[in-house]
Amino acid sequence: MRITRNAVAGTAATVGMTLALAACSSSAGTEASGSAAADGGDAVETVKMCALVSDVTSSEALAFRDYYTDYIASEFPVEFVYSDELTDAEAEKTAMEGFIANNCQAVISFASADRPTQLDMAEDAGIYYAVATGALSAEEYETFKDYEYYVGAIGPDAMTEFQAGYDMAQYFIGEGDTSFGIFGGGIPYYLEMHINRAAGMLTALAEDGTTSYGGATEMGDILGKIYADGTIKIQDFESDVYELTGYLETWDFDAAWQASMAEMIAADPDAILAVGTGNAILGSAVDGTDIQIGDIDAYTEDNLVAMENGTLGFLAGKFTSINGPIFAATLSAVQGEPYRTEDGSAFALSQGYWTATSAEEFQEIVDADNVESPVYDVDTLSPFVATGATYDEFADFVGKYTFADLVG
Amino acid sequence: MGSFMQRATGTLIIPVGVFAVVWTLATLDGASLFSSGDSLLILARATAVTMLTTMALAINLNSGRFDFSLGAMALASSTIGASVAINVGGGFPVMAAVTVLSGALLGAFSGFLYVTLRISPLVSSLGVTLLYEGLAFTITGGGNISFTQYPELVSFGKSLVAMTAVIIIALIGVYTVFDRSRFGSDYRSLITGQAAAVSAGVKEKGNAIKTYAVSGALMGVVGLIQASSKGLIEAGSINFSTIGIMFTAFLPMFVGGYIGRYSNDKLGYLLGALSMSVIGLGYSALKLTSAQQSLITALLLVVFLIFLSNEERVGRWWRKVKGGNRTPQQPSDTDAAQSVGTGAR
Numbered sequence: 046m047r048i049t050r051n052a053v054a055g056t057a058a059t060v061g062m063t064l065a066l067a068a069c070s071s072s073a074g075t076e077a078s079g080s081a082a083a084d085g086g087d088a089v090e091t092v093k094m095c096a097l098v099s100d101v102t103s104s105e106a107l108a109f110r111d112y113y114t115d116y117i118a119s120e121f122p123v124e125f126v127y128s129d130e131l132t133d134a135e136a137e138k139t140a141m142e143g144f145i146a147n148n149c150q151a152v153i154s155f156a157s158a159d160r161p162t163q164l165d166m167a168e169d170a171g172i173y174y175a176v177a178t179g180a181l182s183a184e185e186y187e188t189f190k191d192y193e194y195y196v197g198a199i200g201p202d203a204m205t206e207f208q209a210g211y212d213m214a215q216y217f218i219g220e221g222d223t224s225f226g227i228f229g230g231g232i233p234y235y236l237e238m239h240i241n242r243a244a245g246m247l248t249a250l251a252e253d254g255t256t257s258y259g260g261a262t263e264m265g266d267i268l269g270k271i272y273a274d275g276t277i278k279i280q281d282f283e284s285d286v287y288e289l290t291g292y293l294e295t296w297d298f299d300a301a302w303q304a305s306m307a308e309m310i311a312a313d314p315d316a317i318l319a320v321g322t323g324n325a326i327l328g329s330a331v332d333g334t335d336i337q338i339g340d341i342d343a344y345t346e347d348n349l350v351a352m353e354n355g356t357l358g359f360l361a362g363k364f365t366s367i368n369g370p371i372f373a374a375t376l377s378a379v380q381g382e383p384y385r386t387e388d389g390s391a392f393a394l395s396q397g398y399w400t401a402t403s404a405e406e407f408q409e410i411v412d413a414d415n416v417e418s419p420v421y422d423v424d425t426l427s428p429f430v431a432t433g434a435t436y437d438e439f440a441d442f443v444g445k446y447t448f449a450d451l452v453g
Numbered sequence: 454m455g456s457f458m459q460r461a462t463g464t465l466i467i468p469v470g471v472f473a474v475v476w477t478l479a480t481l482d483g484a485s486l487f488s489s490g491d492s493l494l495i496l497a498r499a500t501a502v503t504m505l506t507t508m509a510l511a512i513n514l515n516s517g518r519f520d521f522s523l524g525a526m527a528l529a530s531s532t533i534g535a536s537v538a539i540n541v542g543g544g545f546p547v548m549a550a551v552t553v554l555s556g557a558l559l560g561a562f563s564g565f566l567y568v569t570l571r572i573s574p575l576v577s578s579l580g581v582t583l584l585y586e587g588l589a590f591t592i593t594g595g596g597n598i599s600f601t602q603y604p605e606l607v608s609f610g611k612s613l614v615a616m617t618a619v620i621i622i623a624l625i626g627v628y629t630v631f632d633r634s635r636f637g638s639d640y641r642s643l644i645t646g647q648a649a650a651v652s653a654g655v656k657e658k659g660n661a662i663k664t665y666a667v668s669g670a671l672m673g674v675v676g677l678i679q680a681s682s683k684g685l686i687e688a689g690s691i692n693f694s695t696i697g698i699m700f701t702a703f704l705p706m707f708v709g710g711y712i713g714r715y716s717n718d719k720l721g722y723l724l725g726a727l728s729m730s731v732i733g734l735g736y737s738a739l740k741l742t743s744a745q746q747s748l749i750t751a752l753l754l755v756v757f758l759i760f761l762s763n764e765e766r767v768g769r770w771w772r773k774v775k776g777g778n779r780t781p782q783q784p785s786d787t788d789a790a791q792s793v794g795t796g797a798r
Contacts, residue, residue, distance in 0.1 A: 102689030107596050130690045233743045276742045295743045298683060299701070300499030300733025307491035308737065325599065329607055329684030347601040 092123045092379050094372075095149035096177075097140055097163065099156040101130040103322070105343030108365045109155070109178075111416045117372055120423040121430070134159035138166070145170040151196075151375045153177050153368075157237075161185060168192045173383070175375045176200065177368045179238075180393060190390035196378045197392035199371040199443055201363075205397045206238045207264065209361045210245025213318055213339040216359045216402060218249065222315035223287050225250070226336075228327060229294035230320045233275050239320040242341060243277060244268045246318045256284035290314045296326065306330060316358060324351045331356055341398065344411050353404045360407065361398035364414045369421025370396075370443045373429040380431035384439050392436065396446045413452040420451040463715030464724070467708055471728040475735035484738040486731070496730050497616035498682060502675050503726035504620060507702040507709060508627050509671040511722065512664055514706070516644055518574040522563055523702075524695030525585035526669045530556035531676030532589040532688050535598050535606065544605050545681070552680075553673040559585060560669015564662035582693055589688035598686040610682025619674060620723065627667070628719045636663060704754045705729055707761060 096113070100106040113125050126149060128140040137156050141163055144152055151173040154163055160181060167174035176198035181189065189195050201209070217225070227246060231239045244267045251262040259270045259281040271277060282289040291309025295302065309317065310330050316337045317327060323340035328351050331338060337358035342348060344362045351357035374384050374392070384392055401407040414420045429439055445451065479486050487493065506523060513520045534552025538544060563581045567574050600606045609615050631637040639660050642650040651657055675698075680686050705725030712721030732753070736746045760767060 101595060102597050102687050104596065107689075129692050130694075132692075132694075275744065280740075297743060298679070300495055300730045301736035301741075301746055302743075303495045303499065303682075304489070304492060304734050304737035305740075307489040307495055311489035311491065324601070325597070325685055328601055332604065347599045350601055 090122065092151065092376060093126060093147070093149050094123050094151045094153060094375065094379075095126045095128070095144040095147075097128050097131060097137060097144075097152060097154040097156040099131045099158070101127075103325075103343065104345035104347070105363060106155075108343060108345075108416065109363075109368055112366050112368065112419060113372065115416055116366075116419060116422075117369075121372075121376060121426075123372075123376060128156075131156045131158070134162065138162055141166045145172065150379050151175065153371060153375055155179070161188070164189045164192060164195060168194050173375055173378045175371050175378075177371045178363060180395070182237075186393055190393075192391065194378075195391040196371075196375050196383060197394065199368075199374070199392075199394045199396055201238070201397055202393075202395040203237065203241050205395050206241035207245040207248070207268075209341050209398055210242035210318070210320065211249045212245075212400065213242075213341070213359050213361065214246040214249035217316045217318070217337070217339060220315075220358070222337075224290050224312075224314040224316075225287065226291040226293070226309040226312065226314040226317040227277060227279075227289065228317060228319040228323055229277050229292060230296070230322060232271065232277065232294050232320070234295075235272070235275065240268065240271050242320040244271055246320075247277075247282075250282075250284065250287050250289075253284065253286045256282075256287055258282050288314070296322070310334065310336065324348050324357050328356055344399075344401075344407065344414075349404065349407050349411065352401065352407050359400070359402050361400045362410075364399050364410065364420065365416060366414055366419030366421040367396060367446070369419065369426050370394075370429070370439075373426040374439065377429060377431045382431040382433070384434075384436045386436055392440065394440055394443045396443060399448050409452075410448065413448070460715045464712050464720070467712065468724045468728045468731075472731050475731050475738075479735055479738040482739055484740070486734045486738050488738060492734060494611065494613040494616065496727075496734060497613055497620065498610065498678060499730035499733055500723070500726045501616050501619045501623070502678055503701055503705055503729055504723050505623055505671045505675045505678075506698055507705040507722040507726055508623070508719065509668040509675070510699055510702045511706050511709065511718070512627075512631065512640075513574070513668055516640075516661070516664065518567070518661070519578065520563070520574065520665075520668065521578040521693075521696050521699065522581040522585060523668070523672050524698035525582040525589075526556055526559045526563070526672040527676035527679065527698065528686070528688060528695050529559055529585040529589045529676075530669070530673040531680040532592050532598065532686055534673075534677065535600070535680055535686055536592050538606060539598070539603060545609055548606055548681075549609070549677055552677045553670050556673020556676065557666045557670040560672070561662050561666035563669065564665025567665070568658040568661050579693075582695060583691060586688075586691045586693075586695055589686075590691050593686070593688040595689045597689065598680075600680070600684040607681045607684045610678050610680070616678070619678070623671065623674065624719060624723055627671070628717065630667060632717070632719070636660070640664060701729070704750075704757060707754075707757055711761070 098106065110127065117123065118125055126144070126147065131137045131140055137158055141152070145166065149172055152163070152167055153175050154160065155177050157179055160176065164174055171194060173194050173196050175196035178200040180198045180200055180202040227243060229239060229243055230236065232243060244264060247258045247267050248264045250256050251258060251267065258267050261267045261270055276294060277292050279289045279292045290312035291314065293302070293305050293309050306327070313334070314336060316339055317323065317331065319327065319338055319340045321341050323338045324342065324347065327338055338356060339359040340348070340357060341361045344364065348357055348360055352360065377383065386392055399410050401410055428434060429442060476486055509523050510520065530552045533555040534548045537551045538548035541547065563578065566581060567577045570577055631640055639650065639655045642653070642655055643657055643660055647657060705722055708725030708728060709718050709721030712718070712724055741749070
């Protein structure tokens with residue numbers, strides 16, 4: 046192939062145009078999912094509820110979606126419209142514009158690249174907006190809590206994410222493990238939940254007197270260092286007891302990524318602490334070794350198999366119907382009864398994970414909560430949909446989310 | 454073509470230079486390029502994937518056909534292959550056969566659409582990209598295919614012998630098809646002068662469809678390697694997310710084109726892919742963050758494009774530095790003629 050200036054310039058121009066096309070197209074369409082199928086729904090107006098999603102492939106995301114479109118849509122007068130996979134703030138904005146143009150009455154957001162813009166757009170359009178499986182930062186909450194159409198947020202807050210990473214590391218420390226690899230996932234993209242989880246892991250290790258990360262031993266200092274570096278530097282980990290044998294981040298799967306993964310596996314740590322998608326990404330690589338994975342993911346069949354064969358030692362996962370309460374609050378708002386705190390603000394409530402460290406515990410959780418028979422079923426949610434329930438009653442309901450609370 | 458020494462130097466200077474620089478940097482940092490037992494496997498696997506993608510991109514681009522659907526073909530073919538193997542059985546041989554065959558058929562269909570609709574290949578391939586992403590999405594129901602419960606399907610991507618064999622077989626196969634066959638002769642004649650070739654009886658539409666089919670088969674192998682090495686197929690997006698894989702092929706393609714002046718462009722694609730894989734190992738050895746890696750890779754592409762666009766100026770500067778005034782060896786007329794043209798449109 047002869048390389049001319051025109052070929053080079055043409056290729057560069059085409060690459061640029063393609064990237065622009067891809068960026069635009071990522072949010073170009075939406076997919077209607079679910080239907081208004083409430084029993085006796087002829088007399089009840091169907092509410093069009095739209096979901097912004099940044100993940101459409103993981104088992105967790107699929108389970109959340111099935112819960113809304115298969116279960117909730119069959120029990121309540123609601124129709125769900127889902128966005129495409131939203132990869133950046135611009136895509137989210139385009140999807141929001143589409144929702145507004147399509148007369149969505151409420152937006153439940155699972156996408157967090159630019160929540161302030163989402164909130165402003167919803168407020169301007171006069172449609173209700175809620176944050177699912179997440180939370181606004183403290184600064185964002187102060188800014189938006191008085192918005193008329195901001196319903197609120199339910200999900201793991203920063204402290205819950207930190208605690209999940211901390212609990213994972215503590216579990217393996219309790220098992221007598223001393224050498225660890227860390228999979229940092231989206232840390233270089235400043236994915237807050239991943240940074241908080243990793244900080245929790247390092248803080249747990251730093252409880253040993255000889256251990257520190259870049260000289261830091263406290264949660265705040267460790268978080269600050271991760272934010273400053275945009276990564277985890279294993280050379281900055283110092284300990285007489287524990288060893289950090291490898292670190293991997295992102296999901297590139299290119300030569301450099303694979304080499305880093307191979308190096309981490311070859312170092313033969315006792316466990317790899319993953320901020321998320323650990324078994325999906327590393328399960329195949331650690332198969333046949335004694336390395337166990339700690340993961341924060343979902344209760345899927347693959348994770349169950351991994352836990353049965355010993356590859357997965359610890360799993361903190363959101364349960365399938367965890368998004369039931371935020372749906373109930375959003376529908377209640379659309380029907381004229383939004384929940385507001387004592388000072389009239391939108392709510393910010395936290396929910397955490399269910400944890401399994403054995404196949405038996407895992408199976409117990411799967412049996413207790415699934416799309417066909419969720420713990421947040423119609424009987425549980427209905428008392429909180431425009432029935433006059435108070436904020437305190439709703440907050441109490443949301444706060445009792447543990448396995449023991451909901452299953453017994 | 455120049456002397457053997459000139460050809461050998463032109464062919465090897467980039468891969469050897471890249472290896473020397475990366476190895477030196479790693480050594481100075483106290484690291485090793487081959488620090489784990491899997492380093493050679495990773496090198497071979499990354500080289501195979503990049504080389505196959507580069508070939509799949511270049512064989513159509515040489516004819517002026519920009520194909521955005523390469524990644525989508527890899528995704529759709531591997532999704533079909535894995536689904537058949539999981540649901541019907543037969544293990545990896547069935548998965549491999551179905552994946553490569555599906556890739557060829559998907560490629561041929563893409564070529565058929567292009568020659569039938571007579572619209573820009575850039576536009577038609579964007580449509581095909583969405584179509585194939587949608588196909589994979591439909592097959593999987595929007596989820597991922599995990600091989601956690603099918604360990605026999607992941608052995609291929611973890612075998613150094615298999616990856617080396619893929620490289621050798623693909624190189625020989627593509628060289629034979631495009632440089633040593635009647636089809637390849639027609640392909641090259643269409644590149645150098647489509648009107649004359651058609652007048653001489655070459656069927657440009659059939660040639661284009663077959664070229665797309667070969668491209669699809671190559672991407673089928675890429676999909677097979679990626680699926681079996683990752684143990685996972687992510688098929689839940691219909692948003693052009695598969696386009697990204699072709700960008701990994703640009704630098705090796707330009708490097709291959711440069712090397713092709715001195716030997717053979719197919720060998721050039723292999724050496725370009727090898728160079729990129731060595732750089733990847735270097736990133737890991739030097740413990741560069743993903744952001745640093747992206748920046749350096751982009752800089753390398755820009756610098757190489759600047760070099761290619763200013764090659765004569767660089768040559769004059771180099772001769773000035775050396776104090777000589779000899780005329781540099783130019784590519785042969787045959788090589789230049791082979792690489793110009795528009796091919797089937």
